[in-house]
Amino acid sequence: MRGKEPLFLLLAVAVAIGCSFGSGVFNRYYLGIAIDVGINVILAVSLNLINGHTGQFSLGHAGFMAVGGFIAAKLTLLCGPACPEALRPLLFLGGLLLGGGVAALAGFTVGVPSLRLRGDYLAIVTLGFGEIIRVLFQTSEFFGAATGLTGIPKWTTFGWAWAFAAVTVYVVACLVNSTYGRGFIAVHDDEIAASAMGINPVRYKVTAFVIGAFFAGIAGGLYAHHKAVISPSGFDFLKSIEIVVMVILGGMGRTVGVILAAILLTILPELLRGVAEYRMIIYSLLIIVLMLTRPQGLFTFGKKGTVS
Amino acid sequence: MSALLECEKVTIQFGGLTAVSELDLRIGERELVGLIGPNGAGKTTAFNLITGVYQPTSGRIAFRGQPTAGVKPFSLSRQGISRTFQNIRLFASMTVFDNVRTAMQGNCAQGLGETLLRGRTFRETEERVAHEVIELLKIFGLERFRDTLGKSLPYGDQRRLEIVRALATQPRLLLLDEPAAGMNPTEKQELMKLIGFVQEKYGIAILLVEHDMKVVMGICQRIAVLDYGVKIAEGTPEEIRRNPKVIEAYLGAEVTD
Numbered sequence: 001m002r003g004k005e006p007l008f009l010l011l012a013v014a015v016a017i018g019c020s021f022g023s024g025v026f027n028r029y030y031l032g033i034a035i036d037v038g039i040n041v042i043l044a045v046s047l048n049l050i051n052g053h054t055g056q057f058s059l060g061h062a063g064f065m066a067v068g069g070f071i072a073a074k075l076t077l078l079c080g081p082a083c084p085e086a087l088r089p090l091l092f093l094g095g096l097l098l099g100g101g102v103a104a105l106a107g108f109t110v111g112v113p114s115l116r117l118r119g120d121y122l123a124i125v126t127l128g129f130g131e132i133i134r135v136l137f138q139t140s141e142f143f144g145a146a147t148g149l150t151g152i153p154k155w156t157t158f159g160w161a162w163a164f165a166a167v168t169v170y171v172v173a174c175l176v177n178s179t180y181g182r183g184f185i186a187v188h189d190d191e192i193a194a195s196a197m198g199i200n201p202v203r204y205k206v207t208a209f210v211i212g213a214f215f216a217g218i219a220g221g222l223y224a225h226h227k228a229v230i231s232p233s234g235f236d237f238l239k240s241i242e243i244v245v246m247v248i249l250g251g252m253g254r255t256v257g258v259i260l261a262a263i264l265l266t267i268l269p270e271l272l273r274g275v276a277e278y279r280m281i282i283y284s285l286l287i288i289v290l291m292l293t294r295p296q297g298l299f300t301f302g303k304k305g306t307v308s
Numbered sequence: 309m310s311a312l313l314e315c316e317k318v319t320i321q322f323g324g325l326t327a328v329s330e331l332d333l334r335i336g337e338r339e340l341v342g343l344i345g346p347n348g349a350g351k352t353t354a355f356n357l358i359t360g361v362y363q364p365t366s367g368r369i370a371f372r373g374q375p376t377a378g379v380k381p382f383s384l385s386r387q388g389i390s391r392t393f394q395n396i397r398l399f400a401s402m403t404v405f406d407n408v409r410t411a412m413q414g415n416c417a418q419g420l421g422e423t424l425l426r427g428r429t430f431r432e433t434e435e436r437v438a439h440e441v442i443e444l445l446k447i448f449g450l451e452r453f454r455d456t457l458g459k460s461l462p463y464g465d466q467r468r469l470e471i472v473r474a475l476a477t478q479p480r481l482l483l484l485d486e487p488a489a490g491m492n493p494t495e496k497q498e499l500m501k502l503i504g505f506v507q508e509k510y511g512i513a514i515l516l517v518e519h520d521m522k523v524v525m526g527i528c529q530r531i532a533v534l535d536y537g538v539k540i541a542e543g544t545p546e547e548i549r550r551n552p553k554v555i556e557a558y559l560g561a562e563v564t565d
Binding site: 171174175178179180182183185186188189190192193194195196197198199200201253 | 359361380381382383385386390391393397398399400401402406409410411413418420423424426430434473474476477
């Protein structure tokens with residue numbers, strides 16, 4: 001059943017959460033975290049496609065997320081009031097897909113410089129790109145300038161977030177176990193050898209960026225409709241780093257590991273709320289220790305190059 | 309007769325340095341040609357020109373009658389030029405099986421819809437490709453390594469795998485860049501047999517860059533000699549062995565030992 005593990009994992013977690021729902025222990029606070037987890041799984045798994053499998057180190061994922069978030073939120077704010085109750089899920093879905101689509105377009109534009117740049121240089125370019133997107137939203141009156149958008153309807157339920165997480169994992173898993181995935185990994189391993197073997201590196205890099213950005217855009221839309229308030233400063237490069245950390249901690253190019261890391265790194269800061277002022281110190285220390293002791297990633301099940 | 313590969317007065321300059329100067333080279337179908345020369349003579353540069361990694365400053369290269377100017381390496385590979393590398397370049401995180409499978413997909417890449425829906429066409433293509441990979445691995449005695457990482461094979465087998473991977477692209481012309489480098493005499497013997505076998509079985513043309521005189525003289529039908537980017541001689545192994553220019557440029561040291 002190679003390639004099915006991530007789906008089963010997601011399903012199991014979803015069922016577990018569903019069960020605890022009924023028990024009454026699962027209050028709004030936990031539900032909120034569960035939705036955060038779902039959104040972060042989408043972000044981490046989609047970034048893993050770019051950074052992990054294809055080896056194009058991108059620091060601009062928060063930028064794609066912002067595009068999706070602002071587009072989707074603006075759409076529901078504009079059309080929401082006029083939309084009859086029954087059609088709302090449709091409007092929401094449309095908004096998410098539109099946000100994802102525009103983010104994919106942004107991914108395409110970042111993919112193009114990545115054809116010429118490698119490693120650190122590409123990382124800096126994507127970092128700059130993410131910042132440009134953020135500043136564009138910050139200066140745009142249409143998108144609420146520095147304040148951002150408020151009063152976004154809270155439409156992101158547990159089901160929405162986890163359904164999209166499952167779709168993301170499914171799509172990435174399918175891609176990785178196919179000619180696409182082998183193309184991505186070949187480009188990651190050795191671009192020159194890949195092109196000598198008839199693989200067009202340009203095509204695979206751009207594909208990875210477009211698909212990764214699309215799902216980051218979806219995650220942005222879900223995030224906006226979960227928090228009800230978004231501002232450009234929430235999508236700065238620290239947000240990108242946060243997602244990169246999930247990918248590195250989970251193990252570059254290992255989908256199951258990255259899912260687990262996304263879950264862990266979403267829950268961990270919440271668990272550390274008790275020691276509020278030391279929270280970020282403990283969190284950072286944990287990451288340093290983990291990186292020193294498990295540089296290959298925390299959860300390295302199966303072999304690289306396959307889904308797990 | 310139109311040759312499979314034709315290089316006419318191919319020159320490439322890097323800044324002020326002329327790495328390859330007015331190179332004329334013709335390779336016919338099913339021919340086994342050697343390209344030799346001292347270190348830095350421009351052999352690998354010639355390879356990179358033929359495979360489209362570099363574009364010539366002047367001159368013309370044609371493959372199967374079609375000029376290759378501006379054609380990207382991946383596209384030339386699909387048209388039938390495949391190669392190995394001087395410093396082995398296997399896909400490090402892939403198994404032996406996947407290394408070969410990846411090289412096959414230039415001819416069998418599937419669409420996004422197929423990939424996501426996993427329909428019958430998708431499964432059948434994957435099965436067919438897997439079957440072809442296994443066949444290829446069996447022919448070259450690499451089947452027992454199929455799930456081993458390519459990188460962890462013994463050195464000689466890595467070279468062999470690189471040749472198998474190049475063959476998986478179904479080339480008409482195979483370029484081998486110093487395949488005997490770092491091999492011991494027994495491995496070299498096996499390599500010579502392997503190259504002969506490949507040429508016979510697949511009926512392809514091979515251009516061989518090599519330092520080892522025994523290997524080149526032993527199997528090539530025709531040899532071209534480069535020195536400082538200029539072709540100083542071309543002929544049968546016998547003619548090359550006797551050519552005073554070649555002896556002076558290159559073989560001088562070899563003859564004495």
